[in-house]
Amino acid sequence: MKMIPSLSPNISHNLDFNSLPHHVAVIMDGNGRWATQQGLPRITGHRQGAKTLKNLLRCCYDLGIGELTAYAFSTENWRRPSEEINFLMLLFEQLLKQELEQLHRESIRISFIGDLSILPSSLQQIMALSREKTQKNQALHFRLAINYGSRQEIVHACRQIVQQVHQGNLTLETLDEAVFQQYLSTSEGSDPDLLIRTSGEMRLSNYLLWQMAYTEIYFTDVFWPDFSPSHFYEALWHYQQRNRRFGRLVGTHLPENRSLF
Numbered sequence: 001m002k003m004i005p006s007l008s009p010n011i012s013h014n015l016d017f018n019s020l021p022h023h024v025a026v027i028m029d030g031n032g033r034w035a036t037q038q039g040l041p042r043i044t045g046h047r048q049g050a051k052t053l054k055n056l057l058r059c060c061y062d063l064g065i066g067e068l069t070a071y072a073f074s075t076e077n078w079r080r081p082s083e084e085i086n087f088l089m090l091l092f093e094q095l096l097k098q099e100l101e102q103l104h105r106e107s108i109r110i111s112f113i114g115d116l117s118i119l120p121s122s123l124q125q126i127m128a129l130s131r132e133k134t135q136k137n138q139a140l141h142f143r144l145a146i147n148y149g150s151r152q153e154i155v156h157a158c159r160q161i162v163q164q165v166h167q168g169n170l171t172l173e174t175l176d177e178a179v180f181q182q183y184l185s186t187s188e189g190s191d192p193d194l195l196i197r198t199s200g201e202m203r204l205s206n207y208l209l210w211q212m213a214y215t216e217i218y219f220t221d222v223f224w225p226d227f228s229p230s231h232f233y234e235a236l237w238h239y240q241q242r243n244r245r246f247g248r249l250v251g252t253h254l255p256e257n258r259s260l261f
Contacts, residue, residue, distance in 0.1 A: 015237050021193035023067035024060060025215070027207055028053065030199030030223030037223075043087045048225035050095055059229050060140060061106060067141045067189050071207050075115070075149035092146065093123045096130050107139035113185035114148030141189060148185075150209040157183035186211055194239045196232075198224045216242045 028049055035045030053070055060068045073088060096110075103110060110130040119127075127146075160183045164170035170179070181187060192208060192215045200221040204212065218235045220227070 014240075015233060016240055017063070019240055020063055020065055020236060021216075021239055022065065023069070023190050023192045023194075024065055025069040025071075025192035025195045025208060025212070026056065027071045027195070027197040027201075027205060028224040028227075029197060029201055031225055033199065034223035034225045042084060045223075045225055046084075046088060046091060050091060052225055052227050054099070055229060056227070056232060057108075057140075057142060059232050061108065065140065067143065067192075069113075069143040069145060069186075069189075069192065069208070071145045071148070071205075073114075073146045073148070074206060075147055075152055076206065078147075089120050089123055092144075093120070093126055096126045100126075100130050100133065103142070104134050104137065107137040108134065109137040109139075109141045110134045111141065111143050111188075112146055113143060113153070114146045115152065116147065119147060143186070143189065145207070149206045150204075151206055153185055154210060181210070184210060191215065194218060194235065196220070196235050198222050198227050214244070216244065 031045035031049040032042040033045070034048070035042050056070075057068060059065075072092065077088075078085065100110075112127055112131065116124055116127060157180065161170060161175065161180065165172065165175075186208070191211045191213070195204075195208075195212060195215050195217045197203075197217070197219050198221075200219070202219050208215075216239050218238055220231060220235070222231055
């Protein structure tokens with residue numbers, strides 16, 4: 001039986017464990033600034049940020065949240081210094097090697113989205129192994145976005161659809177949102193219910209633009225390395241205060257036969 005993590009009294013009193021999001025997405029922002037504020041190298045922030053991600057994954061698992069998608073490295077992050085990029089690639093590789101067996105034992109599925117073809121070959125190998133080894137696991141789907149950009153993903157989907165039309169496998173008449181979504185890298189999962197972005201930045205940064213059409217967004221000033229389970233539970237509490245209408249009017253209706261003007 002899974003154990004519910006202990007919560008601070010003010011949050012635990014109000015959090016409804018039967019109304020948690022199925023899919024949580026995170027933009028893990030502020031690692032470098034966290035380190036700089038403490039007079040430490042930026043790589044120290046990334047190392048601490050990896051520990052934060054492990055803690056969040058544990059929270060999602062214990063709470064029974066079905067999907068967690070983390071923005072680990074964007075297509076724009078290649079503009080960073082080469083030393084930092086090399087460290088991040090090595091960190092991803094080490095973490096997968098260290099955590100794979102434990103995640104597999106707990107029936108956590110691991111997958112990746114983004115253009116993986118230009119990543120270091122050793123990283124690609126452990127990513128492929130992680131994906132294959134855990135593909136039948138069902139407790140939680142842990143998805144890492146590495147070298148990912150949402151615009152790039154959408155353009156790639158359009159190219160695939162055009163190719164299918166040219167080959168006669170698809171017609172424009174049958175193309176709708178559901179069909180289009182099948183060509184996205186997240187086709188095997190659901191759209192995020194909740195997005196959390198840390199460090200006080202309030203933008204999507206080319207992340208899951210199609211998938212977050214109706215996602216509830218929670219911004220916090222906390223830097224990612226300091227984002228604790230308590231901060232996560234607070235985000236969940238705020239999520240539960242939202243009225244998710246998906247464009248509908250809930251509990252109201254327009255009078256019949258009455259002009260709007």
